[in-house]
Amino acid sequence: AQTVTQSQPEMSVQEAETVTLSCTYDTSESDYYLFWYKQPPSRQMILVIRQEAYKQQNATENRFSVNFQKAAKSFSLKISDSQLGDAAMYFCAYRSPYSGGGADGLTFGKGTHLIIQP
Amino acid sequence: NAGVTQTPKFQVLKTGQSMTLQCAQDMNHEYMSWYRQDPGMGLRLIHYSVGAGITDQGEVPNGYNVSRSTTEDFPLRLLSAAPSQTSVYFCASSYSRGEQYFGPGTRLTVT
Numbered sequence: 001a002q003t004v005t006q007s008q009p010e011m012s013v014q015e016a017e018t019v020t021l022s023c024t025y026d027t028s029e030s031d032y033y034l035f036w037y038k039q040p041p042s043r044q045m046i047l048v049i050r051q052e053a054y055k056q057q058n059a060t061e062n063r064f065s066v067n068f069q070k071a072a073k074s075f076s077l078k079i080s081d082s083q084l085g086d087a088a089m090y091f092c093a094y095r096s097p098y099s100g101g102g103a104d105g106l107t108f109g110k111g112t113h114l115i116i117q118p
Numbered sequence: 119n120a121g122v123t124q125t126p127k128f129q130v131l132k133t134g135q136s137m138t139l140q141c142a143q144d145m146n147h148e149y150m151s152w153y154r155q156d157p158g159m160g161l162r163l164i165h166y167s168v169g170a171g172i173t174d175q176g177e178v179p180n181g182y183n184v185s186r187s188t189t190e191d192f193p194l195r196l197l198s199a200a201p202s203q204t205s206v207y208f209c210a211s212s213y214s215r216g217e218q219y220f221g222p223g224t225r226l227t228v229t
Contacts, residue, residue, distance in 0.1 A: 004160070035217055045161075045208060045220035091160050097215045104168060105151045105176055106210075106218055108160030 002027045002094050006109035013082050014117045020067075021077045021112045023092030033095040034068070035106070036077045040088040048090070051075065079114075087116045120144055124209050124221035131199040131228045139194040139224050141209030147219075149212045150192040154178065154205040155223075161208060167192055199228045 003026045013019035025034070036048040051059045051068050059066050063080045079086055093106040125140045143150065148169050153161035153176075163176030167186040181203060183195040192211075196203060206225050210218035 033216060037220075043206060043223050045210075045223075047217050047219070050217050093160075095215060095218075104149065104174065105153075105163035105166050106161070108162070110158060110160050 002107045004092050004094050004107050004109040006092055006112050008112045010113040012115040018080045021090050023075045025073050025094050031097050034075045035093045037091045038088045082116050084116050089113050122211055122219055122221035124224050128225050135199050137196050141192045142190050143211040147211035151210045152194045153208045156205050201228045204228045
């Protein structure tokens with residue numbers, strides 16, 4: 001079974017600065033998907049960014065980018081020009097491309113609470 | 119296009135009661151899943167479905183039952199509620215192997 005580890009329970013950053021959230025995962029599969037989800041106090045789960053393992057290029061969505069290191073099984077999220085609205089829980093998630101045996105769903109890390117200091 | 123909807127938003131049950139959490143999606147997604155979120159934890163998969171009539175267990179299925187008679191709906195049944203089932207429940211759907219889209223969640227308290 002796959003596991004996802006987020007080693008930073010909480011991070012704090014000044015508004016307008018850059019912050020990086022860490023995520024590592026364990027898998028024996030060669031093809032898979034990785035995601036970062038944001039959960040603000042409203043508790044809605046919002047997709048921030050996705051990465052497909054077969055793609056070597058790191059995904060980017062506006063101020064959000066990832067550093068995907070497949071050999072190291074690392075998938076960090078960089079938030080540039082942090083804004084007050086970025087304050088939330090951030091979850092790293094893994095999805096297998098295969099179905100069956102409980103595999104057809106997301107495996108989540110425990111999350112990182114991001115605080116934005118004005 | 120409402121996306122993924124869940125009802126109710128909040129629910130309080132007594133131990134031993136049963137109830138059904140409703141989930142519906144209007145995106146014609148084949149895949150639907152139920153997760154629970156407990157304090158300090160990420161979301162954990164309860165049950166999932168890869169299409170109408172097909173369901174399977176996830177990581178924490180005990181005490182829950184699902185069925186999928188239509189593409190749109192995927193209800194989650196609590197057979198005999200226990201305090202350990204106090205949690206926030208999320209329903210999600212997707213087209214295939216990619217990202218899942220989540221409903222707003224149901225906060226359930228079992229006393």
